[in-house]
Amino acid sequence: MANHESIIPSLQAITTMSEETLLEFPCQFPIKAMGKASAPAHAPYLHPCRQNHQEFDLLVIEIVRRHVTDINENAVTTRPSKDGNYIAVTVIIEASSKQQLDAIYQDLTDHPHVLMAL
Secondary structure, X not given: OOOHHHHHHHHHHHHHHHHOOOOOOOEEEEEEEEEEOOOOOOOOOOOHHHHHHHHHHHHHHHHHHOOOOXXXXXXXXXXXXXXXXXXXXXXXXXXXXXXXXXXXXXXHHHOOOOOEEO
């Protein structure tokens, strides 16, 4: 019969390891979110591709700002995909903890316009 007491410490060690990170906080950390590059119907004064970039930029910044109050304007970059079908927004933040990063990624991936967050 197996010794179940020897399994319990192993499970606890796995749980602890999954909560740990190799990052040292605080640190500079890039948050990247990707979305579809479909142009919305409003704001016709902008080129449709640039118009959607601005809206997706603002969406990603708004989500990240829920967790990081100080985002430098130069810390945000936007890049369209090769064929222009997708947009990638990168926001470099001063991360304070793994919990903060987890919360940012959860909020990003919960939003229907964010297809992927890295």
